[in-house]
Amino acid sequence: MSIAKEAFEKLYPEKTLKYKLSLKYSAKFKPYNANVKKYQRIIEFSLSPKWKEVSPEIVIGLIQVLLIKLFKTKKHTINTDLYNSFIKNLHISIPKEHSDPILLESFNRVNEKYFYSLIEAPNLKWGSHSRRELGSYNYHTDTIKVSRIFLNSGNEILDYIMYHELLHKKLKFQGKSARNYHHTSEFKVEEKQFENYPEMEKRIAELIRKSRYRSFLSGFNQ
Template sequence: MELSKTGQELVRRAYEGLFPDREYSFDGRIKYSGKFAPYNANVVMRGKQLTFGLSREWMEVSEDIVLGLLQHLLSKLFKAKKTTDNMQLYEIFLRKVHKAAPRKEAPPDLAESFRRVNEKYFSGMMDMPNLRWGSESTSKLGSYHYGSDTVTLSTALRESRELLDYVMYHELLHKKHKYSTKNGRSIHHSREFRKDEARFEDAALMEKELEKLARRKKWKKIFSF
């Protein structure tokens, strides 16, 4: 993990730009690490120490955008309903960064699921993201990572093509709609997102089937030796 020499000043500027009426009294630092997924970041506060962990990709990004990232994290940390020009630049960047994400070969079953969903619900116009299997989780069946343009799906979905396609569709909607910010809060499931989500054939039935799947997997774990 690399400690940024200019991190203290950047953290100060980010804080003062977000909270111009507050006195800055923190020891701020930025650490770049290869352990993060591309364009991921977090912040940890211990007493008066603010430590921002950023993926190495952020080292090559404009300072104005990095300031927006720091302010985004600060607004979540301090539960501040604020938006700045730098935060807007950061959001625009994050919505577009997927176009530069390196492509990886997808597992054949996930690639087939994507093609089915793309043809039926996106008229074949959706660019295929990176696709990967995750763990056999029923609490988190899928996710979309904006920075690496990656859809990750639980292996618990392998037993049902219909459920796999349903969760695939949900995650592709995140790729389509991205997210918006209002009063410092990220909105990932907008009204337009929910409207599109309801277009999936037998969506209500799919939700019930996902609940059944979760119960089956839970009982399977209880009785596994």
């Protein structure tokens, strides 16, 4: 029996399989990424080749998580629990390849002030000049990316963005269903612990407005 079929049957023992399941590995994916597509009667799973090195019980959990997303059902199994703890602990085994002196200093300040220096440094990268995505934390690659609009914004604002992303690393995601809630109420409570929280929100809104104006000017000059 194929691993995809096994995953389906363990997840929906009461259902009969009306689809042809196919599973392929694609080197285009970043480590541990995966997706699922459904055509009429075919469900196709595409996985990063990294999954070949992972225990089949965990891969079954991954396939089940993809099926749960596809069918929008709320369910969890031993395998989806295994998968979730695998993803949560992935950062430990991920080599740290990217860092940056400004971001690392910010990380060290925030880690010391708010997390008793207990958080292990993630990969740190500057992103594009995005005003929409100010920062992000990628669980799969253990990477914090900060928008370049904060490059010269001063330590306080940068640290606030860093704090938000480190909270994602600390709290991971919650809930046993496949739908993970990143900004949980627990997250929001902790986020407000940042010094001058309301002031920070205002300053960021202002910075975004200004950078919009500036990018308009530079576009105009070209």
